[in-house]
Every structure is written in structure tokens, then in C-alpha cells.
């Protein structure tokens with residue numbers, strides 16, 4: 281079990297190579313007046329074009345202060361920046377609750393096919409039958425995976441899916457002449473849950489979970505009254521445990537006329553093994569950018585489809601993709617008078633839709649099931665191997681993520697933040713820290729199924745070495761990171777005196 285004594289900290293992948301050490305000026309600070317990487321035809325070639333008339337209100341008199349750089353300068357600048365970044369393509373990224381799994385590159389190939397990549401959002405339905413069919417098929421696949429009746433792919437993120445689902449719940453109650461306002465949310469919930477309630481004019485009512493980390497029906501029952509619009513529940517929850525009483529909870533809520541919202545961001549733990557629709561969820565969001573391998577974390581736009589039972593269908597966002605008897609697909613706006621309306625300009629982050637569909641077709645039902653099984657196995661492997669040196673918050677079999685905290689290091693003065701910073705020296709992205717809030721000083725670790733046994737072992741070695749350093753040489757941990765391009769930052773100064781914008785030097789500036 282002890283590889284820690286031989287494991288030496290190494291620099292993160294890419295560090296130490298040429299370019300990493302170079303201080304990179306902002307692109308605005310590079311180049312020279314008149315230098316350009318673009319070649320546009322001269323203005324004189326178009327005597328009839330009056331830019332002012334053409335651009336209208338967008339026409340500007342003064343310079344836009346764009347950087348004046350050559351193509352190689354621009355290219356090198358961004359490649360250099362990319363090498364100072366951390367990404368799932370560089371190493372393990374166990375950021376709990378975010379499901380940072382590897383994104384298969386075949387997804388990128390599919391999303392770039394010209395028929396998908398180049399369609400115009402205003403293209404008439406007849407010209408985009410293939411794209412509409414793909415949307416329709418993905419909706420069907422996700423509905424099947426979740427045990428729901430239909431899916432809308434419009435929401436642009438998980439939180440947007442929550443917003444859409446709660447809008448539908450509100451519309452459902454209103455259609456029955458009711459307007460219950462309260463939404464019960466366990467204190468393990470993601471912060472987006474109460475925020476989505478607030479945006480809907482609903483009142484988030486938090487309640488504590490049991491010591492074992494799950495919701496108990498007998499604790500919840502007295503809170504479920506006639507003015508409850510919904511219970512919002514994440515399953516598996518954010519401490520990595522399956523809410524095994526979910527069906528009983530759903531029955532209690534339904535008996536009082538309320539609905540059950542399922543935060544489906546953690547679907548990666550149960551995909552293929554359990555279906556939220558079968559355990560009483562009425563409406564949920566999925567995070568394609570987590571479970572279904574579309575890139576996220578600075579790497580691309582999200583997609584947070586909302587999946588729902590038939591009772592909520594009249595309220596679904598428009599447009600809805602419909603298929604007629606002749607097999608033609610169309611975007612239906614008009615046939616849905618009770619819809620909550622449009623969620624965004626145009627339709628959806630379509631590139632994400634293509635990537636998620638590709639992933640599902642690549643893995644098939646068996647592959648998706650195997651993925652969630654391995655995600656759970658990997659988290660439990662870490663839990664078992666880290667339990668000697670670390671305090672495991674809920675010491676029992678977990679789902680796809682495991683929560684540790686700094687309890688065993690308390691006398692050393694080393695904090696959860698120090699541990700996260702030190703992990704960067706070993707080439708790992710830190711886990712989620714100080715969340716979930718119910719575990720003090722938490723480290724929420726989600727390895728995902730795409731890590732090998734070897735990379736999990738390296739992570740365990742790094743964690744165990746940090747635990748040892750905290751006891752024997754705590755300053756090493758407290759002053760970390762040591763091997764990243766920037767060392768420990770002054771967080772107070774960054775928060776109090778943030779410099780967020782470059783400003784052109786003015787004549788009177790020094």
C-alpha cells in the first residue's frame with residue numbers, strides 16, 4: 281500500500297519545456313503599429329461601399345485598439361497560453377461533481393462534419409432534416425436512459441435545465457389554478473438549486489440530511505404540506521451517496537400534489553443501472569457536458585437537456601422537434617399554447633448534441649452501463665486506498681465520488697486549500713474543495729471511469745505523500761504550489777484589488 285516514500289513530486293505535464301518559463305505579455309502588449317496578419321482587399325477597390333451606411337449604429341469613429349500582430353505572433357501567443365493551462369487531455373482532473381471525463385475525439389470529428397458544423401440557425405426545416413433527426417434521436421435515447429417520456433435539448437447548461445424544469449413545474453401548478461411557492465431542498469444540494477428557485481419566484485426551503493448523508497422520509501414528511509411546489513433532489517447526492525429512499529419520498533410529495541425535480545448532474549454514477557423516471561422523478565436535467573462527454577471547464581459551451589414525464593409535456597419549451605407520419609421532422613412553435621416559451625435565441629448548443637449522440641452510439645447500452653460501473657469502482661478504489669491517511673467523511677460504499685476532509689491533519693495547520701494547491705505540484709488538477717458544505721473543509725474527489733488503475737495509484741501516492749509532508753514538513757504544503765508557473769497567489773489582494781481589464785496606455789499615463 282505504500283508507494284509514497286518513493287514517489288517524488290514532478291512538475292505538471294508540459295511544465296519546464298520551452299515557453300512555460302517565458303513571461304507571456306498580453307496580446308495587446310505585443311506587435312507593432314501597422315502590423316497585421318490579415319489581408320483584406322484595399323478600400324479603394326469598393327468605391328460604392330459606404331461603411332458608415334453599411335454598419336449604421338455599429339460604425340465607430342475612433343480606433344478599436346485591436347492588437348496589431350502578425351499571424352505567427354497571434355498563433356504563438358495562444359499556443360503558449362494553452363501550454364500554461366491544465367486540461368483533461370493533460371492529466372487526471374478529479375473535480376468532484378463536475379465529471380471531468382475524457383472526451384473521445386471521434387465526437388469532435390462528428391461535430392465538425394460540414395452538414396452539422398455549417399448549418400445556419402435560420403435554415404428551413406426541409407433543408408436540415410438530418411440535423412432534426414439527430415436531435416429527435418438524441419431526445420429518444422436520453423428519455424430511454426432516464427426513464428422519462430420526453431426531453432428538450434434547449435437548455436445551455438445544467439443550471440439552465442434546472443431553471444427550465446422549475447418553470448415547467450410552476451406552469452403545471454398554475455394550469456390547475458394553484459400556485460404553491462415552496463421547494464424543499466436538502467442541504468447537500470448544489471448551489472444552483474436554490475438559485476434556480478429564486479429565478480422562478482419560488483422559495484427554496486432547505487432541510488438537513490441525516491448523519492448518514494441521505495434524506496430520510498420520516499424527517500421530510502412533516503415538511504411536505506399543500507404549499508409545496510416540489511422537492512428538488514440530487515441522486516446520487518453531492519456527498520456521493522445514493523438516495524435509497526427516493527421512491528418513498530416521491531410518493532409522499534405526489535400525495536400532496538407536489539412534483540419531484542431530480543438534479544441529474546450525477547447521472548454518471550447510475551447510467552444504465554437505474555432510471556430516475558422509475559424512482560418517481562417527474563422532471564430532471566442532464567448535463568451532456570458531464571455524463572455524455574461534451575467538453576467543459578473552459579473548453580466549450582454546455583448543454584443541460586430537461587427530461588420530463590408526460591404530465592409536463594404541454595409546458596415544454598418551444599420549439600419542439602416533431603416527426604409526422606411521412607417521417608418528416610419539423611420545429612413546432614405554434615401547437616403549444618401552454619409552453620413556458622423559448623429558453624434562448626436559436627435552438628440549442630447543437631455541437632454538444634452531435635457529440636453526445638456520437639458518444640451514446642459509440643458505447644451503446646452495454647458501454648454506458650460499463651462506464652457508470654467503472655466510475656463507481658474507481659471512486660471506491662480511491663476511498664479504500666486513501667482511508668488510512670485521510671478521514672473519509674462517510675465511510676461506506678460510495679457512488680461515483682468520495683468526500684475526504686482535513687480532520688486527520690488538524691494539528692499540522694495544513695488546510696484543505698493547501699492540499700489542493702500541493703496536488704498541482706504532482707500534476708493533478710485539485711478536487712473540488714469546501715463543497716459539499718455539509719462536510720467541513722471537504723475535498724470532493726470524482727475520478728470518473730476514464731482513469732486507469734495506474735493514474736489512480738499515482739493520485740493515491742501523491743495524496744499520501746502530502747499527508748506525510750503535512751506531518752513532517754508542513755511548510756512545503758502550506759507554501760505550495762512550487763512547480764507551477766505562478767506560485768502561491770495573494771488571494772486577499774486578488775479579491776480586493778482585482779485587475780480584470782487591460783486599458784490602452786494614455787498619453788498622460790506614466
Ligand SMILES: *Cc1c(COP(=O)(O)O)cnc(C)c1O
Pocket residue numbers: 377378437438439440470472514518543545546567582584
Ligand atoms: C454541475 C452541477 C450543476 C450545474 O450544472 P452547470 O452545467 O454547471 O450549470 C447542478 N447540480 C449539480 C449536482 C452539479 O454537479
